[in-house]
Amino acid sequence: MKLIYKQMMGFFAVILTCIVIVGLLFINVTTKMLYTNTWTQLQNYSDSLIEDSMRYDENTKQFEGLTTVPLQNNARLLARQNVHFTIYSKQNKISYSSSEFATKVSKADWKKLKQGKTVHKMMATAVKTKTSSKTSSAKEKADDSRPQMTEVVRPYFYKGKLVAVVSIGAYVSDIQGNVQQIKNNLWIAFVISSLISLILSYFFARSTTKRIDKMRIATHQITHGNYDVKLDLSGRDEITELSNDFGKMAGSLQESQEEIKRQEERRRQFMADAAHEMRTPLTTINGLLEGLEYDAIPEEDKAQSIKLMQNDTKRLIRLVNDNLDYEKIRTNQFTMERKVFNASEVLNNLSEQLNKKAENQGDKINVDAPDSLMTYADYDRFVQVIFNIVQNAIQFTTNGKITLEAEKVDTGSQFKISDTGIGMTDEQVKNIWERFYKADRSRMNTEYGESGLGLAIVHQLVDLHGGTIEVTSEINKGTTFTIYFPDREHAKH
Template identity: 30%
Template sequence: MKYRTFFTTLVLFLVTFNLGILLISFTTFKDTVDRAKEKSLGEHYLITSALLKDFHAVESRGVGVDGSFDSLLQSYSFLSGDKKVNLALYKGDQLVYSNRLETAVEQQFIEPPKDGNRLVAMRETDDRTYVIVSGKLPAPYNVYTMVYRYDTTEAITAWERMKNMLFLAGLLLSGLLACGLLLLLHRIFKPLAQISQISRKIAAGAYETRLPVSGKDELSEMAQSFNHMAEEIQSQMQQLATAAEQKQQFVDNLAHELRTPLTAIYGYAEYIQKVVRTEEDKLFATNSIMEESRRLQNIAYRLLDLATIRGNKIERREVRLLDLVRGVEQSLSMRAAEQNIKITYELRFDTLACDADLMHILLVNLIENAMKACGSGGVVRLVADRVDEQKVISVEDDGKGMTQVHLAHITEAFYRVDPSRSRAGGGAGLGLTLCQQIAVTHEAELSFSSELGRGTTVKLTFAGSA
């Protein structure tokens, strides 16, 4: 593309420039010739007019003009002092006077028209160029023909030198233009070549590759726009890679979670089928199968909840916070009593704009996790307060806490801080993932803080006044 543009532009310039030189040369040549002809016609007219008066003067003295040509025409020799002008006088077709006119004159100039018109023409003889003017003298001397020849070789030669200089200058200028144009096109097309090269690198996976940016012209703006596009592509690809990794991790974890209860179910079923056992053994195996089946059911329900929340918009309504908390307390009271865990709450605002059912699920999950972290005699505290004009609900426990490494992953699907405890308690590792999704649908932020041995605090901060 660059060289095609270069050759096309260069050819157009050369054609235009040389046509211009030809036009200038033609105009200059025509002007040179016209000036030479005008000069020749003017001097021919002056000579013939003066010669006519001389003929009258000679005849008035009673002397014939035929024998007086040399003396009469001698006075006009100054015209040929520079050897550029030659004069010839013909009587009929007979030459009666010549001033260094070595070459013969064409017959058409010897016999010009008798109507008083003069002939003027350019002729080349012996590598020289002449302007020839021929005309008859007025009556009664119209038998005489005056031929005037002006040597215009030097003017033509000067014109040729000027023409050659113009073409030489055009050649040099064309060379300079070609170099300048090539450099300009190289600068213009360099970013395009870089874009092409870097685009191939980005397509090959080198998303961090960028164009160099220098200056503040349009090319720099184009490079900045391309780099911005590359950054967006890199960001999108990273997000896609992260999403793909998370999906793969989700599938791997789901397969792992399903394997354990399915293996147990199959084992207990085979145990009942192939081995003769007592009713007590069969009851134990049946209860184990039911427990693992409930675990599978719990996983299925949690996954269904996640899918439902992601695919639908919620409708928020003003809910009395006290009613919401009492419903959560009622759902967990029996389990809290069994584990000897105390649940307390402090409410410093009255209502909350939310989906009551989803908020119930979120609070139940948060308090359940807090109860699992506590030992017997532990305390779980729910506090609803305003912080910087925002409503915040926090759930605190006095359990064993977590490290920062665990805090970074606890909202991931199937992630367990204590895998053995989660399996024993029937947890699917989806509770906090579900809570995170519920928080997002309520335009709220779910944050965690924890210290080993000092418990964990979960805060749900609502945007605006909620």
């Protein structure tokens, strides 16, 4: 069964149940109200009967009985309204009856009456007070029974003494006739309401399934590769929330697809860059080997050729090792031994080691650090990070200045390495952490930093320490790397 029909049946069942419950409650309340109104009216009739027919002794002021003529007149009037009454004496004997029918007052009811309580009977069956003969048949006795009545049995007192009891009743069939008329009207209203509720259920269900259909169509589009799907569903219900989540999911899938494409492009670029990086030294080595094989290289140049092959071989080894290191770091196969050491000494040592390379570029290295800066890190990896960034600064700076700054911060140590080199664009800054990416392709064949993996490894190492590394750069003005290493209490373990 389709969802629209299930929802229709659900809505229809709920509405129908409500209509039935309301209808039953209405009939029940109406029935009680009809009986209550009838009892009130009967009670008023009873009071009028006693007031009209009560007889007193003028001298003694004693109750003498009930006058028959007013009772007979009232009996004729009430009979036209199908109301009958019976008057009982204080001894529970019938004093007067407006018809041949009367109900018996039980002992329990008589006890209540003596206490001044009025007894209301919803259903009471009366029998004839006189039988036609003792030999009447059972069928005739059955015919003697009259229809059920609703009655009010009311006591009357004079000077605190019970003087009369009036049992007055109306045919239940009259009340039931009114109830039946109400039921008929309700049945017509029920049929009309059912048709209206069925139509409303369809529109309610359709409004829901329409929104679900939109989501189904959107899902179908996504399965065919169209992730640019927008759902505009109004409302504040769960379906609207689901559509919002669906839109976010579609957006995430779109971003994932774009990221997959970017990663695939990077993979192709990586393979091309790796092949390019390896091809140059391999081509050089192969050419020199062929020259040596065929004695095409003069004797005085052979030593230089061997040195070139050694350098290119070392370059290939560094390239392979850098790739292995990068993969180990990326796949968490890299172990570190962190300890506390004086980072200022490391900066001064690195400055001395790289000073010669800096002078070859016409650069000057300055260190601005306190005498003691205790830093928590893996010593060798810390040296590797700073070394790579400083030599990268030397590579891209000519006749400039490279500054190494260090300071203690609240939760660790912070280092800034600034240069006055060629700088980078925003696009270059965004991509420098990629493997084999080089901001300046013209400097690919330098003797240091040639693999394009240094900064990628630096980024991974800083992440492993739980630190951060940020870059700011401006074209032709220079670049600044800011590295943060957390202390022991805040380090990632």
